[in-house]
Amino acid sequence: MPEILHITAHLGGGVGKVLSRLVEESSRRCDGFRHVVACLEKPEKDVFSTHLASHGGELLICPSSEELDRRIRAADIVQIEWWHHPLVARWLGQATLPPSRLIVWSHVSGLHPPTIPADFVALPHRFLLTSPCSLESAELKALPTAVRQSVDAVFSSGGFSDLPPANPRSFSGPLRAGYVGTLNFAKLHPRILDFLGALKLDNFRLDLIGDLDNGEALQQAATAAGLGDCLKLLGYTHDVGNVLKNYDIFVYLLNPLHYGTTENALLEAMAMGVVPIVLNNPAERNLVQHMETGLVVNTPDEFADAITWMFSHPDQCRAMSMKAAAQTRQRFAIGHTLDQLTRHYRAVLAEDKRPVDFRPVFGTQPGDWFRRCQGDESWRFTDPPTGPSTEGPHFLFERNKSSVFHYARTFPDDLRLARWARALENPQ
Structure with missing residues (x-):
């Protein structure tokens, strides 16, 4: 065998x-x-x-x-x-x-x-x-x-063997919107409040389900922007299937620089018949067919228009929900x-x-291993450091996810990694 x-x-x-x-x-x-x-x-x-x-x-x-x-x-x-x-x-x-x-x-x-x-x-x-x-x-x-x-x-x-069957939705009356995933801005779009601020509907609320590491800061920013009632932080759950049964819309607006591919949270929502709204990012457009299994948008205004459209087209939303569930469970089985x-x-x-x-x-030293996969950001990780600062993509400041901080913790004796991590945390 x-x-x-x-x-x-x-x-x-x-x-x-x-x-x-x-x-x-x-x-x-x-x-x-x-x-x-x-x-x-x-x-x-x-x-x-x-x-x-x-x-x-x-x-x-x-x-x-x-x-x-x-x-x-x-x-x-x-x-x-x-x-x-x-x-x-x-x-x-x-x-x-x-x-x-x-x-x-x-x-x-x-x-x-x-x-x-x-x-x-x-x-x-x-x-x-x-x-x-x-x-x-x-x-x-x-x-x-x-x-x-x-x-x-x-x-x-x-x-999706761990999920219950998709439940039919009427898409009439108030529509319930949720997001499942990390609230870290290396994954969630850092301008999520701009998208919510563009909405032209009253009484719209987005439930956020996930670890609350960034939750308090996000809620404070929403309140300061007059959007405090648009967000509700619900914390992490193990029972994703039972949670997804409560939603009609899956608002999955990710940072355009995110590192994901298959996006299992998105697929689980689609398998449950929750109609997704995603940004036109490379990974998402390989998973969602626009106006077939979900909606793909580019800007806050397009997001607002998509939400408004869903409220006024329940028949089309029901069809998308059923198609998303059937195709996802087959295509990604x-x-x-x-x-x-x-x-x-x-x-x-x-x-x-x-x-x-x-x-x-990849080289033979931990600093080499890390730097080899930094692409356009490699210029930041030279010896001595040549300009790391608090300005830069959110993924640079991740504590885990193969970041410089993750590598520096794993290899504490590597002086280059230690210098690069300090330079990001304490820019001159």
């Missing part, structure tokens, strides 16, 4: 769901593959690790370098779950990988940091993206034809994800194992 060894930094969020559901679907089908997941840090929550183990998957937690090398040699295919996490960067930057049939599945778009270096894409047997939008990056557009043939897009959807991956697994099994050295791509 061919063995797939998945190597991941952690089992949280979207990657935890998709890997655990892949193992379940593979087991249900008896498709002939055995899945092993090597997790480089101890899971904070056991929901996905328990699900994985209960369906026949093997879980290795914090394996030693020697153990990981041994399992790589034994595996038929090695699949790296990549989003430039510092623990994966350290593993890739330490030594040449033992001979393997290697697949990299990138869980970031690469359109903005963390970027996807073209020479990284050329190394494994297959390089899989989690959205076709990644191919819009300048580096990937310029890939040689021979390399491009080993690149494909496989959405990282874990399916876990079975479809596994079908696409299995096609690559079977093709790669026919190829020879080979050693792979990522150090020529």
Whole structure:
């Protein structure tokens, strides 16, 4: 039975769901593959690790370098779950990988940091993206034809088996609007209040469901702008399906520089029949068909017009709701994800194992690993720093998500990372 060894930094969020559901679907089908997941840090929550183990998957937690090398040699295919996490960067930057049939599945778009270096894409047997939008990056557009043939897009959807069926909505009377996700402005649009301020309707309220790290500041800003009644912060929930049943509209206005791809929060809302309004960002326009499964807008005024239109067109909204639910549950089903991956697994099994050295791509030191994926922001991270300041994209100031602060915490002895982090926190 061919063995797939998945190597991941952690089992949280979207990657935890998709890997655990892949193992379940593979087991249900008896498709002939055995899945092993090597997790480089101890899971904070056991929901996905328990699900994985209960369906026949093997879980290795914090394996030693020697153990990981041994399992790589034994595996038929090695699949790296990549989003430039510092623990994966350290593993890739330490030594040449033992001979393997290697697949990299990138869980970031690469359109903005963390970027996807073209020479990284050329190394494994297959390089899989989690959205076709990644191919819009300048580096990937310029890939040689021979390399491009080993690149494909496989959405990282874990399916919707944990959601109840979509409930019919009337779209008559007051429409209920919600957002599920982080309130951090590296993901949520930093001008969200401009969009709400453009509304021409009274008594419109947007419920925000997610961790409240940025919630108090956002609520204060809304109150100062006279929009305090337009927002309601509801905090985090584990029961997303039950929450989504309460909404008609999913307001999913993301920062144009966000790093996401498959956007599982958006897909879950669509699968529940909640009609989304999204910005015309690369990832979202690969998920939402305008006026078919949702509404795609460009500006605050277009957002306001879309909300007004929905209030006066209940029949069209009902049709969009039903189409969004049906198409999303089919197009992004876990079975479809596994079908696409299995096609690559079977093709790669026919190829020879080979050693792979990522150090020529990423370098040998933590500062090198971090800086290699900073794209247009690389100029900030030189030695000495050449201008980091409080002015810049929100993702620069993330405490986690593969930011300089995340890398500096992981590698406290790297003096360059420490200087870069200090320069961002204490600009001169």
